[in-house]
Amino acid sequence: MNPWKTLGIPEDADLASIKRAFRRLIRLCHPDLHPDSPVALRRFLEVTKAYKSLTKALNVQVRVISGNEFEEEISSLFFKEQGKDGYSFFYLEVPYQDAFWGRRISVLIQGRETSCKACNGVGYVWDGERPLCEECGGKGYKTVHWGKDPIRILCKTCGATGFSNQARCKVCDGKGFTRIQREVYFSLPLGLRTGSILQIVGDESLGISPTFVEIGIKLPEKWHFDGLDIISELEIDIWDALLGASLVVKTIEGDLPVEIPQGVSDGTEILLKGRGWIDEKGQRGDHRIILRLKMPKTPPSKEALFRIRELKRLWPVDEDSRSMGP
Ligand SMILES: [Zn+2]
Ligand SMILES: [Zn+2]
Numbered sequence: 001m002n003p004w005k006t007l008g009i010p011e012d013a014d015l016a017s018i019k020r021a022f023r024r025l026i027r028l029c030h031p032d033l034h035p036d037s038p039v040a041l042r043r044f045l046e047v048t049k050a051y052k053s054l055t056k057a058l059n060v061q062v063r064v065i066s067g068n069e070f071e072e073e074i075s076s077l078f079f080k081e082q083g084k085d086g087y088s089f090f091y092l093e094v095p096y097q098d099a100f101w102g103r104r105i106s107v108l109i110q111g112r113e114t115s116c117k118a119c120n121g122v123g124y125v126w127d128g129e130r131p132l133c134e135e136c137g138g139k140g141y142k143t144v145h146w147g148k149d150p151i152r153i154l155c156k157t158c159g160a161t162g163f164s165n166q167a168r169c170k171v172c173d174g175k176g177f178t179r180i181q182r183e184v185y186f187s188l189p190l191g192l193r194t195g196s197i198l199q200i201v202g203d204e205s206l207g208i209s210p211t212f213v214e215i216g217i218k219l220p221e222k223w224h225f226d227g228l229d230i231i232s233e234l235e236i237d238i239w240d241a242l243l244g245a246s247l248v249v250k251t252i253e254g255d256l257p258v259e260i261p262q263g264v265s266d267g268t269e270i271l272l273k274g275r276g277w278i279d280e281k282g283q284r285g286d287h288r289i290i291l292r293l294k295m296p297k298t299p300p301s302k303e304a305l306f307r308i309r310e311l312k313r314l315w316p317v318d319e320d321s322r323s324m325g326p
Contacts, residue, residue: 003050003205011111014183015058022051057203060184062213064192064280065199070212073199077210087210093218099192100252100278104185109200111180112207119169123176124161131167133158182206191280192217194225220250228285230276235294236260251275251287258289266293 004011007021025047027033034040065073077087088110098105115121124130132138135157143150154160159174168174184202192198196215202208219225223232234249244262248255251272258270268291276285300308 001046001050003054006046006050007054011114011180012182014106015055015185018051018054018058022047053205057206058182058184060186060203060208061201062186062189062198063201064189065197065212067197070197070199073210073212087212089212089214091214091216093216094188094192095218096220096252099188099215099217102188102190104187106183106185107200107213108181108183109202109211110209111182113177114180116169116172116176116178118171119176121176123169123172123174124163124167125169126167131164133162133164136162138162179209180207182208184208189280190282191278193277225277226288228277228279228283230285230287231290232287233290233292234258234270235292236264237294237296241265241291241293249289252277260291264291266291 004013007018007025009017009021013021026044029040029043029047031041031044074087092107094105097103116123119125130138133140133155136142136155139155140158140160140162141152141154143152145151155162158165161174169176172178184200184206186200189198192215194215194217198213198215200208200211200213202211217225219230220232223230225231230252232250234247236245236247240247240260241264242262244264245260247258247260249258249272252275256272256275258272260270270289270291272287272289274284275287278284
């Protein structure tokens with residue numbers, strides 16, 4: 001049974017279109033609507049089975065593997081002579097919220113080979129006369145002389161096909177087949193880091209070649225990782241620095257209130273304990289916020305300047321910090 005044929009959908013259909021096709025078909029053959037029809041019942045069972053097998057297959061399993069395991073997997077694939085085309089490896093950047101909460105995502109991966117529709121599996125497209133290779137004149141080989149004897153060598157220009165490269169099928173790059181793109185679904189495992197490698201274990205019915213995904217975690221601007229800790233910067237104005245303030249900061253779990261104590265300087269770190277990244281065991285790092293002092297953009301008024309000078313007399317700079325100056 002080909003479940004795609006049963007549901008009347010192309011093999012690269014995504015879950016939403018599979019669901020739509022299933023709902024449409026099921027209305028036509030539901031036993032409640034056709035109580036005395038064995039044909040409808042058989043169809044109903046077929047459609048249900050096809051739907052179940054497809055949704056099960058497209059919800060794939062993933063596991064995190066180490067760099068060493070990845071190397072081993074790849075070399076064992078080469079050993080089985082599946083070679084370069086036998087697996088796929090790609091990079092995937094995921095938003096930090098998706099990784100942190102282990103959300104479900106979908107990715108497009110390479111399924112089984114199928115004859116290229118654009119060129120009918122020939123690898124070349126032409127209308128009318130077959131365009132010949134300019135180098136070998138369509139023979140696929142060239143004759144050279146080795147001493148007195150003529151020998152034939154394969155034409156590199158056309159890959160010994162005899163076709164002009166201009167006629168090569170753009171869709172399959174002359175191979176005559178393409179791979180069915182499949183949209184598969186999975187939940188991101190807990191504790192992913194930038195550089196983690198996921199192995200997607202697909203159902204055999206999908207014809208998915210072994211697939212490895214290197215993960216990059218996309219953090220907001222001016223955030224970075226330090227192990228499991230997250231470091232971000234927060235701009236505060238001079239008055240908040242002098243007087244202290246209650247502010248709101250962005251964290252992985254959304255906005256959180258923080259108390260800025262009185263008299264902080266540029267570079268002061270505020271620690272949000274246990275609010276950092278998460279590892280595979282569920283242990284959390286901290287979120288460290290580096291304060292950045294921001295001066296007012298507009299110059300002070302005459303009166304404000306006068307009062308700042310007054311303030312300076314009332315509150316002189318410490319002796320030891322002054323002696324550090326030039
Ligand atoms: Zn040629
Ligand atoms: Zn093609």
